[in-house]
Amino acid sequence: MPLAGHQCKKPVDILTEEEVERICQGALDVLAETGMTVAHPRALALLQEAGCQVDLETERVKFPRDLVQWAIESCPHEFDQLARNPDLTLHWGGNTIYFGAFPGFTSLDLATQERRISTVDTLARLVALCDAMPEVHTICQPTPHLSDKPPEVEMEWVLATTFRNSEKTTMGAAFGGCSKWVVEMCSVLGQQVQGSICMASPLVIPVDQAQGVLDYAKAGHPLHLLSGPMRGATGPATMAGTLVLQTAEILGGNVLGQLVKRGIGAIYVAYATPMDMRLGSMASGSIDVGIMGEASAQLARHLGMPSATFFPMTDAKLPDAQASYERHLQALLCAKAGINHIMALGGLENEGAFSPEQMVIDNEVCGMIGKVLEGIRVDEERLAIGLIKEVGPIPGNYLRQEHTRRHWKEDYFIPQVSVREGYDAWIAGGKKGVLERASEIAHSIMENHQPNPLPVEVDRELDKILKAVEVEKLGI
Amino acid sequence: MSQDELLNSLCNAVIEGNAAEAERLANQAVADGIEPLRAFEEGLRRGITTVGDGFSKGEYYLPDLVIAAEAMKAAATVFEKEIARTGGIRQSIGTVVLGTVEGDLHDIGKTIVGTLMTAHGFEVVDLGVNVSKAAFITAVREHKPQIIGMSSLITVTAKELKNVIEALKEAGLRDSVKVLIGGGAVTKEYANSIGADGFAHDAEIGVRVAKNLLGID
Numbered sequence: 052m053p054l055a056g057h058q059c060k061k062p063v064d065i066l067t068e069e070e071v072e073r074i075c076q077g078a079l080d081v082l083a084e085t086g087m088t089v090a091h092p093r094a095l096a097l098l099q100e101a102g103c104q105v106d107l108e109t110e111r112v113k114f115p116r117d118l119v120q121w122a123i124e125s126c127p128h129e130f131d132q133l134a135r136n137p138d139l140t141l142h143w144g145g146n147t148i149y150f151g152a153f154p155g156f157t158s159l160d161l162a163t164q165e166r167r168i169s170t171v172d173t174l175a176r177l178v179a180l181c182d183a184m185p186e187v188h189t190i191c192q193p194t195p196h197l198s199d200k201p202p203e204v205e206m207e208w209v210l211a212t213t214f215r216n217s218e219k220t221t222m223g224a225a226f227g228g229c230s231k232w233v234v235e236m237c238s239v240l241g242q243q244v245q246g247s248i249c250m251a252s253p254l255v256i257p258v259d260q261a262q263g264v265l266d267y268a269k270a271g272h273p274l275h276l277l278s279g280p281m282r283g284a285t286g287p288a289t290m291a292g293t294l295v296l297q298t299a300e301i302l303g304g305n306v307l308g309q310l311v312k313r314g315i316g317a318i319y320v321a322y323a324t325p326m327d328m329r330l331g332s333m334a335s336g337s338i339d340v341g342i343m344g345e346a347s348a349q350l351a352r353h354l355g356m357p358s359a360t361f362f363p364m365t366d367a368k369l370p371d372a373q374a375s376y377e378r379h380l381q382a383l384l385c386a387k388a389g390i391n392h393i394m395a396l397g398g399l400e401n402e403g404a405f406s407p408e409q410m411v412i413d414n415e416v417c418g419m420i421g422k423v424l425e426g427i428r429v430d431e432e433r434l435a436i437g438l439i440k441e442v443g444p445i446p447g448n449y450l451r452q453e454h455t456r457r458h459w460k461e462d463y464f465i466p467q468v469s470v471r472e473g474y475d476a477w478i479a480g481g482k483k484g485v486l487e488r489a490s491e492i493a494h495s496i497m498e499n500h501q502p503n504p505l506p507v508e509v510d511r512e513l514d515k516i517l518k519a520v521e522v523e524k525l526g527i
Numbered sequence: 528m529s530q531d532e533l534l535n536s537l538c539n540a541v542i543e544g545n546a547a548e549a550e551r552l553a554n555q556a557v558a559d560g561i562e563p564l565r566a567f568e569e570g571l572r573r574g575i576t577t578v579g580d581g582f583s584k585g586e587y588y589l590p591d592l593v594i595a596a597e598a599m600k601a602a603a604t605v606f607e608k609e610i611a612r613t614g615g616i617r618q619s620i621g622t623v624v625l626g627t628v629e630g631d632l633h634d635i636g637k638t639i640v641g642t643l644m645t646a647h648g649f650e651v652v653d654l655g656v657n658v659s660k661a662a663f664i665t666a667v668r669e670h671k672p673q674i675i676g677m678s679s680l681i682t683v684t685a686k687e688l689k690n691v692i693e694a695l696k697e698a699g700l701r702d703s704v705k706v707l708i709g710g711g712a713v714t715k716e717y718a719n720s721i722g723a724d725g726f727a728h729d730a731e732i733g734v735r736v737a738k739n740l741l742g743i744d
Contacts, residue, residue, distance in 0.1 A: 202682050227683055251632070283590065284635045328588035331639040331730055 053131055053142035056149040056188050057421040062352065062389030065345045071353045074291065074346075078298035079116050086113035087254045087303045091261035097310050112303075119302050122309040128355045130316040132273055135242040136218045136503070141189060143273065143318060144357040148386055148424065149188035150417045151222075151394040152181040155209065156194055158405040161494055164369060166404050168198040171208060175216045176497045180407055181397070182217035183500040186417035187410075191361075191394045192222035192247045192275075203524040204517075207232045211513050214240055216502050222247045222275060225263025232520050234270040239512040240505070245275035245318065250300040252280035256307070264304060268311035276304040277361060279322030281333055286323060290339060293323045294346055302354075318392065319354065321347035322361035324401075335364035335401040336377030341384035348388035359392035360385050361402070363413075368400050370409040370486060378409075379416045386420045393417075407493035408486055415468050422464045433458065467492065530561050534570040537602065541574025544594030546601040553605035563609040564617060571599050571606070572648070579646025583731070589639060596642040619650035621741050622672040626658035627710075628687035633680040636710060640676065640730045647734050649674075660687070660694040667700050674737055678710040685712040689721040705740040709733055 066074070086104070089095055089112050099105040104113040129144030141149060154177035157166045169177065174197065181187045190213055200208045206229040213221050214236060223233035223244035230246065237244055246267025248260045256264070267274055278300040280286025286293040298319075305317045323343050327334040344360045351358035363381035367374035378398075385393045395402050396417065397410030438454050441447075449455050468488040470477060477483075505513070521527050528536070533556055540549035549571075556566045578595040581587035610617055625641050627633055634656050641651045652670050654662060667675060675695075679685045688708050695701040707725040708718055718726035725740050727733035738744070 196682065202686070205682075281635075288590075326589070326635075328590060329582075329585065331589055331636060 052138070053140045054134075054138065054149070054188055056141075056147045057386070057424045059146045059148050059386060059389040059424050060426065062146070062348060063345065063387045064349050065342070065388070066349050070291075071349060074294045074298060074350060075353065077295035078302055079119055081254075081295060081299040082114040082119055082303055083116050084113070085254065086111050087256055087300070088112070089256045089261055089307070090258040091256070091265075093265065094256070094261040094307055098307065101306075101310050103306075114303060114306055119306055122306040123302065123354055123356075125309040125313050126305065126317050126354070126356050127314060129357070130273060132220055132245060132316075133241075133243045134218065134220045135240055139219050141220055143316060143391055145391075146389060147391060148389070149392050150186050150396055151189045151191040151392055152184065152187040152397050152410060152413075153191040153395040153402055154178055154181055154213075154397065154405045154410075155192070156196060156403050156405065159369075159399065159407070161407050161490060161497070168196045170199045171197060171212050174209065174212050177405060177407070178213050178216035179500050179502050180410055180493060180497050182219060182502045183496045184396075184410060184414040186414045186421070187219065187396060189220045189222075189392070190217055192224045192245075194224065194226070201525060203227065204520050207236075207517060207520045210236060211517055214513065215505055215510065218503050220244070223263075223267065223272065225249070225260045225266075228259050228262060230259075230263040230266035232516060234266050234272065235516050236513060237270070237272065239509055239516070243272050246272045247275040247277060247320075248304055250276070250278045250304060252278060252285040252300065253296055254300060254303075256304060260304075261307065264307045265311055268308045268315045271312065271315070273316030273318065274304070274308045275318045275320055275359065276301045276308070277320035277322050277359075279324070279361065282323060282325040283328060284326040284331075288325075290343055290346070294343070294350065297321060297323055297347070298350055298354075305356075317356055318359050319347065319351035319356040320359040320361060320392075324362075324364070333401050334366060335362065336366040336373065336381075338377075338380060340364065341381035344381060344385040344390055345388035348385065348390045351391075352389065357391040358389070359394060360390050361394050363393070364395060364402055365399055366401060368404075370399065370406045370412060370489070374399055374406075374409060375412065375416075378413065382413075382416065383420055383423065386424060407497065408489040411489040411492045412468060412485060415466055419464050428461070433462075528555075530556075530559065533559065533561065534566060534573075537566065537570030538574040538577070541571055541595050541598045541602070542577055544591065544598050546598040549598040549602040550605060553602035557605060557609050563606040563613065564615050567603065567606045567610070567617060571602055575599050575646045576648075579643065582643070582646070592646065593638065593642050596645055599645070617650070620648040620743055621674060621737070622650040622652065622670055623674045623676050623707075623737065624652045624654065624663065624666045624670055624672040624704075625676040625678075626654035626663060626666075627656040627678045627680075628684050628691065629657055629659045630687060631679050631681055631684040631710075632656050633678065633710070636680065636730075637676075637678040640678070640709065640727075640733045643730045643734050644676075644737060647738070649734075649737065660691045663691050664694055664698050664700065667695070667698075667704060672704055673741055674707055675704045676707045676709070676733070676737070678708070679713060680711040682712045685710075685717065688713070688723070692721055692723065705737075707733065707737055707740065 132141045134140045278297040324333045363378035365374045365377040396413040537552040705724040708723045725736040
């Protein structure tokens, strides 16, 4: 049985059927008329063979509509991503919602709140924290940096460190040609990753990403096709326009994936953000990011692909009020819309920094969102009409009723970090706010949590692969 | 149209970001015999400075700034030809050679920095993206800038920043320019470690650092 996650029984639609159709037709139109640049000779050959109009000089590929349609129809609506512990296998698609953490880039030090670049050892503890969080169903592609490894081999080390410190599923990247090594690691580990492919907007599949499609699809790993235009800069300023571009890029990537292996799972991954028109930087905490998430869920449903968002995000630099309202509004919008994979828990500053406290707070909020998705169970037992009659008016009450003891937990959310005690008790307890509480929990987990270790022989195989990476990339 | 009226219209065409109109008015100015250095300062520079100042105050935004710079560029080409023909020399507070390093195709951040520098009175030579170290060296020789500005958004190409600095040393040009670096892959520590003179993550700070490097307040 795959991991349960949450169920979004009635996804909220925000576009009309006609609007969905216009966006999808727009994407097909762009792919046919303008196409994409694919900077990879073997990918170009595959696309040409399948009937695309390819200009080898400019590496521009124009995709016939019926080929794009064929590739959409080749996508399985639902599929599993195998974990090495079968209880943690993910079932993508349908109404299932999973949350994913993102312990990459830099992180905020628990003691000082200073931003720092992880070492292999500190990343290991961050992954262990994610491993211990019940609402983290999968761990997202932790993108480098590592301060104690050369940049050329960071990605492979980040992945190996993630595999070693959590048996939860993860994502494999394609940056810097790491995909073939990730595939090799997975075959040793006996698990699948989501092969994360990042389009370069507008309309480019970069060479390493095209290689990633070839490597992951060939080895049977589902593809995680991510499009992240920055509105007003690398995508149209309008939400509708960027939805067209994003859909075109994802569908272009999907054509390549389905040509490599027909029927390979492919996830529609939205990562569009607006550019802040004063700063020129990504405004990732913007509310329209969440609105784009809602639309993306609906578009993916229409196309018959599972959906994901590389958000909630925030522009806040600390786990503060801004971090919370930006992240949690986006997360709730995505969940209500039925995004299957809501990623990047724990992140601050456009996912530039991972905060252990934010991770603990996000875990709590995702639990609440899970509660939102559950809704209200209405049946005779829960309607409790007989009980209401029995208890009657005051002085009757419900605390001593067996019904209360039996059912309260199913209709409550029990918080870990929220402050609920009365004022005097709060003073007596040292006036601890959410942050202090989250910090204590994070500290304790990062010090004490021991993830299930890899079998010794598998661990040794990972070492051999890392050695081979260094030989190939660094010549040592 | 009087000369003053024409220069006002030129200034407004820059502010409105109307490149075709700016170019037409520039040709008109040349035909009317307006001194090109004056037309540049009182028409174009005044327009771009208005937008640049407005940007600092939050009255204008990046699309206004970038499109105004495009209009300015269209008209400037006309005047530059005329200035060269008449043997004049245009004043600027300093020349900056700008580019995104080899292997990196990220254009937007670098363009924003260049535009804002132009609005602040710098002469900007934008070499574009995926610029090789040889191309940087050639541009430094040709334009004799006070500052060379380099951008790298991705970590994989950050090493190119160092390579260009090394190439400047080898070519004996390192002491002739200040090196300013920026982009997502760059940190202050990294800037120090490769011997850059300045570092910025955002365009306004980049302009400030550039001015500081040249001793301008």
